[in-house]
């Protein structure tokens with residue numbers, strides 16, 4: 189049963205259809221891939237799911253509840269987390285401070301949304317330490333983000349999103365700028381998070397990573413779903429090969 193679902197989602201910008209009647213689901217405990225050429229509509233679909241973009245048609249469901257009209261902050265507080273293609277970090281703060289601030293922002297928003305002080309929650313410092321350990325960032329916790337490699341800054345971005353205790357996590361090209369070793373470790377981390385029950389949707393151009401992590405892969409091409417299925421089926425799909433993946437002899 190999908191925790192996050194899009195039904196017939198369409199987004200038009202003037203005469204251009206960026207997302208065209210897309211239906212897909214993301215299940216808890218899995219990593220779901222969303223791939224496709226540049227301009228296929230992947231980020232626009234993410235923006236629609238998180239509430240930054242209003243769909244022209246269609247619905248978004250979280251745990252069976254229609255959230256299509258909820259503002260982004262309400263969706264976030266119902267468990268929808270995301271990271272952005274461009275890093276959105278405070279460069280002059282340390283890794284630990286960046287993560288802690290994300291928790292503070294989430295908690296103050298939660299108080300506003302509920303109009304109360306919120307229930308009993310783990311101490312913010314302890315929660316920050318837990319996320320630092322979980323994401324393998326403890327060794328650089330006190331370094332300024334401006335001084336760490338891009339690959340690890342991407343992990344900080346992920347760690348920040350975890351401070352909101354998401355149920356669904358949308359990751360937009362999280363491996364870009366990472367070394368091979370960093371990508372391998374990042375992949376292991378995503379699998380651990382999924383094994384803990386998180387529903388992860390991954391937009392990524394690193395096809396081997398997508399094929400390794402995902403149980404289901406959706407391929408978008410010019411706004412439409414070209415194919416959906418397990419990695420081995422997607423890799424062998426002639427339409428996907430022609431539109432996006434290519435072959436070893438003829439990589440696209």
Ligand SMILES: Nc1ncnc2c1ncn2[C@@H]1O[C@H](COP(=O)(O)OP(=O)(O)OP(=O)(O)O)[C@@H](O)[C@H]1O
Nearest residue numbers: 201204205206224225226227228229230231232233
């Ligand atoms: N705010 C906007 N106004 C007009 N057109 C837009 C807007 N945002 C996206 N588009 C167009 O919608 C289409 C889909 O873009 P989108 O960024 O969603 O693709 P993408 O699959 O995420 O691409 P990439 O892999 O390059 O990030 C593109 O043709 C893009 O130019």
